[in-house]
Amino acid sequence: MAAATAGQAGRRVVVLDHAPQAGRKILISGGGRCNFTNMDAGAGQFLSGNPHFAKSALARYTPADFLALVQRHRIPWHEKAAGQLFCDRSARDIVDMLLRECAAGQVDMRLSHRIIDVARNSAGLYRVETDQGVFTARSLIVATGGLSIPKLGATGLAHDLARRFGLRVVAPAPALVPLTFGAQDREWMEPLAGLSVRVGITCHSGTGRQARRVTFDDGMVFTHRGLSGPAILQASSYWQPGQALEIDLLPGIDAAQRLLAIKRDRPRAGAVAMLSMLLPQRLAQLLAHASLPEGQLAAMPDAVLTGVAAQLSAWRLNPHGTEGYVKAEVTRGGVDTDCLSSRDMEARDVPGLFMVGEAVDVTGWLGGYNFQWAWASGRAAGQAVAERMD
Structure with missing residues (x-):
């Protein structure tokens, strides 16, 4: 040009x-x-x-x-x-x-x-x-x-x-690049490899009067080494080593309101069934086993469900690094x-x-x-x- x-x-x-x-x-x-x-x-x-x-x-x-x-x-x-x-x-x-x-x-x-x-x-x-x-x-x-x-x-x-x-x-x-995770995180991530889910990721840049906040609402993909997909690539340009990544697994949805509504409408359902109405099956199973007790929703206190809702809206993960210049678009x-x-x-x-x-x-x-x-x-x-x- x-x-x-x-x-x-x-x-x-x-x-x-x-x-x-x-x-x-x-x-x-x-x-x-x-x-x-x-x-x-x-x-x-x-x-x-x-x-x-x-x-x-x-x-x-x-x-x-x-x-x-x-x-x-x-x-x-x-x-x-x-x-x-x-x-x-x-x-x-x-x-x-x-x-x-x-x-x-x-x-x-x-x-x-x-x-x-x-x-x-x-x-x-x-x-x-x-x-x-x-x-x-x-x-x-x-x-x-x-x-x-x-x-x-x-x-x-x-x-x-x-x-x-x-x-x-x-x-x-490296920027616009997949993020990688340590061995401990990869252990539970690997069974999710290939799974795609729409998420919202809020990023921050600058300080003081130059501070900016932007949210990317797009696809995220689990890989054998970490996370990729458009939302992750966007976030990688803002991410700094040592920072946590905050992921909204239900962008645009009032998670607490939705979980309580499912409990009301399907009190005999279990935790996996509830989360499977909102997330891909494999991810729903992992999160349910990690965050919710077994049994029917009717037996779960509302406070437990609102706590899980908060986790779904602000799931914090800690990347170890990136795939580097080999995979970076810019x-x-x-x-x-x-x-x-x-x-x-x-x-x-x-x-x-x-x-x-x-x-x-x-x-x-x-x-x-x-x-x-x-x-x-x-x-x-x-x-x-x-x-x-x-």
């Missing part, structure tokens, strides 16, 4: 990519269909040390703008869930579209070029040494992403370059936004150096938000480079 924008404005642009194929991460996204944007994308769906940083770029290149580009290239698409747009055919359509946009700007695409060294000389020119030659330029846009999915070639190059040029880096961590953290201009992504103290996309400390929710940040931040940098033509 950055290259196409600058190239179509008349700049001479070369793209250096160490991968043998362009857009490999795009190709595997969205189950191969690429959730290329979210029509609801705004700064509120992103985590960052500066929650306002993303506003400028996102406002100047919107989901509607990218959708217009998709439609101009006659790529069929559909809305899978509220605001989430996917290709009808394949993610290949998006990669091909971006390559055609680059070709329209006469961008020189160089694949399989391993970066050896990057420096800036006294004249302000950037020198990029690769295993296939040296390139010099007045502007350098770093769009190399984060550490997630190393099998596709992900590296910490962006973070390394940022530090080399004196930019601070917010500690990177990298949280990255180049500190205080070091960059929110308008064009240029380093404040290093003229001509731009950091965009996942390399920056801006992490979107699951559902097309990170792609929209990639398009918007790339566009902003490309426009800034184009405006400096001489």
